[in-house]
Amino acid sequence: MIASMTAGCSALPNVGDRDNPPAYVNVVNTEEIRIRLIPQDAGAQQTNEHPAAFEPAQLEALLSSLRIENEDGRASTLTSPSRIRQLSASLSKAFVRAGPRQDVAFVVFRRVAQGQFAGSARHVTTGRAFYRGDTLHIIFGEFDDRFSEFRDMSINEFEYGSRAEPRQVGAQRLVAGESWHWHGERRDWIELEATPEAIEAARAAAPRVIESSASTAAQPLEYGPAAAGKPETGTAEPASEAPAAAESSASMTAEPAPAAPAPRDAEWSRIEERLTRLKRLREQNLISADDYEQKKDALLERLP
Structure with missing residues (x-):
C-alpha cells in the first residue's frame, strides 16, 4: 500500500472480498466531520477504481480549490482551512479502505458569521x-445549507447525492475554476482531475493561508470578490508589507491585514490570548463544546 502512494492517486490491488463489502462502514464520526463507506447507488454503471491511495495533501489541494460565492459577493472555501486538512486526512483513510462497489460519503460543517450581535450560523455540505x-x-447531497441546531445529527439522516437522480442543491454557487468542471449538465456533480500535474496546479493556485495556533479556523478562508478573484482595494496588502503582529494573529483572510495603530494591535493580542485560554479549557474538558463555540464566536466578533 505504501509503495503505491505515488505523486498522483493510484488504484490499489483488490484485497479480500471487495465485490461484496459491508453495506455501511463508519470511518470518521466527529462533531464537525462525518465519513463513511456506502454502497454505490442504483445509477452506477461501472465499478470504482477503489481502493485508491490519495495522500492527504493531494486531497487538501483539490478541496481547497473549491470556492463558494457568498451573498456579499466574496468567495470562501467549503469550510475552514484546518478543517479541510482534517477532512482530507480522513478521506485519504476512507479511499484506501473502500472497495470497487463502495463510495465515500462525507459530511462537513462550517460557521458563517451573521453580524456583530447575532453570532454565527452552522452550514453543512x-x-x-x-x-x-x-x-x-x-x-453533492446538500450544499452549504443552513443547519438547524435541532436537526437529528445521526449520520443516517444526511443526503449524499445520487448518480441516478439529480438534486437542486445550490452548487451553482461554486466559483468557476480550472481544477474542476461539471459532470455534463448536472449542477450537483463535479469532476476534479486527479493527475499529479492537476493536483500540483491546484496547490500552486491556492493563496497563502495564515493561521495561528490560537484559532481552530472556525471560519472559512475568504478570497475577495468572487468574480474578479482579487481582494477589494484597501482590504489587503502584500505579505511583505504586513506587520509582524499580523503574522501571529488569528487571521481569517488570504493575505495579512494592513498595518494598524498600536491600540488595535493590542486588542488583537488580548483576544488571541483569550482564545488560547478558551481552547485550553475545552481541551481539558472544563467547558462544554456548546459553551466553547458560543464564547469563541463572541470573541471573534470583537476583532477590530
Whole structure:
C-alpha cells in the first residue's frame, strides 16, 4: 500500500472480498466531520477504481480549490482551512479502505458569521465521492445549507447525492475554476482531475493561508470578490508589507491585514490570548463544546 502512494492517486490491488463489502462502514464520526463507506447507488454503471491511495495533501489541494460565492459577493472555501486538512486526512483513510462497489460519503460543517450581535450560523455540505479514470468525482447531497441546531445529527439522516437522480442543491454557487468542471449538465456533480500535474496546479493556485495556533479556523478562508478573484482595494496588502503582529494573529483572510495603530494591535493580542485560554479549557474538558463555540464566536466578533 505504501509503495503505491505515488505523486498522483493510484488504484490499489483488490484485497479480500471487495465485490461484496459491508453495506455501511463508519470511518470518521466527529462533531464537525462525518465519513463513511456506502454502497454505490442504483445509477452506477461501472465499478470504482477503489481502493485508491490519495495522500492527504493531494486531497487538501483539490478541496481547497473549491470556492463558494457568498451573498456579499466574496468567495470562501467549503469550510475552514484546518478543517479541510482534517477532512482530507480522513478521506485519504476512507479511499484506501473502500472497495470497487463502495463510495465515500462525507459530511462537513462550517460557521458563517451573521453580524456583530447575532453570532454565527452552522452550514453543512454533504456528498458522495469516488475515484475513476484519474478523476475524483463528488456528487453533492446538500450544499452549504443552513443547519438547524435541532436537526437529528445521526449520520443516517444526511443526503449524499445520487448518480441516478439529480438534486437542486445550490452548487451553482461554486466559483468557476480550472481544477474542476461539471459532470455534463448536472449542477450537483463535479469532476476534479486527479493527475499529479492537476493536483500540483491546484496547490500552486491556492493563496497563502495564515493561521495561528490560537484559532481552530472556525471560519472559512475568504478570497475577495468572487468574480474578479482579487481582494477589494484597501482590504489587503502584500505579505511583505504586513506587520509582524499580523503574522501571529488569528487571521481569517488570504493575505495579512494592513498595518494598524498600536491600540488595535493590542486588542488583537488580548483576544488571541483569550482564545488560547478558551481552547485550553475545552481541551481539558472544563467547558462544554456548546459553551466553547458560543464564547469563541463572541470573541471573534470583537476583532477590530
